[in-house]
Amino acid sequence: MDVIVLGGGLMGTASAYFLARRGARVTLLERNRIGTGATVASFGNIRRTGRHPSQLPLAHRSLKLWGEAERMLGRDVEFRATGHIRLIFDEGGLADMRAYAEAARPWGLELEELGPREIRARFPGLGPEAIAASFSPQDGSGNPRLIAPAFAEAARKLGAEIVEGAEVGKITSTGSGFLVASSKGTFAAGCLLNTAGAWGARIAAQFGEVIPLDAYGPQMGVTEPLPHRILPVVGIWTRDKDYGAYLRQVERGNIVFGGAAERVAVNLDPGHATADPMRLPLQLRAVARLLPAIAQVAIIRTWSGCEGYVRDMLPVMGRSATTPGLFHAFGFSGHGFQLGPGVGDAMAELIMTDCCETLLDDFRVDRFARAA
Known part of the structure; x- marks a missing residue:
């Protein structure tokens, strides 16, 4: 065929x-x-x-295929099953997480609920004001x-x-x-x-x-290299889009982050999206809620891209x-x-x-x- x-x-x-x-x-x-x-x-x-x-x-x-990618493709695509943690800062987020965990369980996703002490012990430096978190240990990131x-x-x-x-x-x-x-x-x-x-x-x-379908561009950024300490991908359960940030640290030490900043509409002709530097302060405030130490770090690059969003x-x-x-x-x-x-x-x-x-x-x- x-x-x-x-x-x-x-x-x-x-x-x-x-x-x-x-x-x-x-x-x-x-x-x-x-x-x-x-x-x-x-x-x-x-x-x-x-x-x-x-x-x-x-x-x-x-x-399953991400786990087989290096052998299958003959190349390391930097898939790392370091886990995915979503921090929670209010009762609304906690209720949403628990409702989702219950709904997802029959579909084969088991989420571990962490309390404040477990977050501090297992993931020091993350979300010091978090009241809870969900953790999915088999998930992670790739390049x-x-x-x-x-x-x-x-x-x-x-x-x-x-x-x-x-x-x-x-x-x-x-x-x-x-x-x-x-x-x-x-x-x-x-x-x-x-x-x-x-x-x-x-x-x-x-x-x-x-x-x-509408085309939008996300706003992404990356910091200077730092000592590699953050293993899981970090996100948040929140109903407030101004705080919907996420981050991960790559093995070279840079912290990649996104979210919080509103996506920008993209004209498909030619389809090029650019990051808006005016949105960066709001985005960094949201990221700092997840990782306060990022406030002391230099941002070395921002970028965007063209994504298709269905209604x-x-x-x-x-x-x-x-x-x-x-x-x-x-x-x-x-x-x-x-x-x-x-x-x-x-x-x-x-x-x-x-x-x-x-x-x-x-x-x-x-x-x-x-x-x-």
């Missing part, structure tokens, strides 16, 4: 790899360079906590700059064609497959997989499938509802990094076998049309 994959972020490159591993002849078309869209802007969080319950089976599938190129290179070794700098133009459904005209030539295949991220809704619209914050995944042979996997709404390997594996399974062991019904492309 021939498959064209549109988009060279984590979803696209993982799909290309798993398709090629299943014996498909794959061509991946990327408008810029591999991994330079939403993937490279990602925080690198590999977490299951806080996900919509219907995403948890996919998240479990993906976590957004490494993972998509690693999947692309592994796919190439399996015979996939990876074409960068290919601006896609007209896409034609021929009845027996698809013709994709691009700046690097015209490509033909029996199946088409749309992993175009924030541009995915534009592809879907060409086939009569309208998705309410209901759930991705679009699965078969097209209008066009045989067309498949979608886009709109991960700022929380797709952890899901990436699982998405690629699931889409390859669906395309190659016409079924998928992971339930994808809540992500159907026609869910908005059915609700209208």
Whole structure:
């Protein structure tokens, strides 16, 4: 089977790899360079906590693959299962955490509740005013700059064609497959997989499938290197978006942080997002609530990226509802990094076998049309 994959972020490159591993002849078309869209802007969080319950089976599938990534891809993508802690500072956050833990348990996620003494003993320096926290020990982080190129290179070794700098133009459904005209030539295949991220809704619209998707850019930052002391990824349970920050420390010592600052709308033409320095003070106040010591540290870089947010914050995944042979996997709404390997594996399974062991019904492309 021939498959064209549109988009060279984590979803696209993982799909290309798993398709090629299943014996498909794959061509991946990327408008810029591999991994330079939403993937490279990602925080690198590999977490299951806080996900919509219907995403948890996919998240479990993906976590297993993250654990196998170095052996599978022949490269260290810096996946570290150091755990994920979410701090709680008020009774509202505590109630939300406990309600979520109860709802997620049947879906296979067990969260450990920590009290103030346990937080201080196990994670000194974090959230000194926290009244509680949730902890998921199997979660962690990975390197957004490494993972998509690693999947692309592994796919190439399996015979996939990876074409960068290919601006896609007209896409034609021929009845027996698809013709994709691009700046690097015209490509033909029996199946088409749309992993175009924030541009995915534009592809879907060409086939009569309208998705309410908006493009936004997160604000991310990183500090100077410090002694490596913070092992888990750190987040927060809060109803106040001004405090919704998160951070992690990489092995080189730098602290990567994000959240709190409002995302900025991005024009998809050309699709470049920039960080707003005026939002940094508010963001740092929220980060300092999680880690007070960061107030004494120099910020060396800020950045943003272009992410696609669907109205209901759930991705679009699965078969097209209008066009045989067309498949979608886009709109991960700022929380797709952890899901990436699982998405690629699931889409390859669906395309190659016409079924998928992971339930994808809540992500159907026609869910908005059915609700209208």
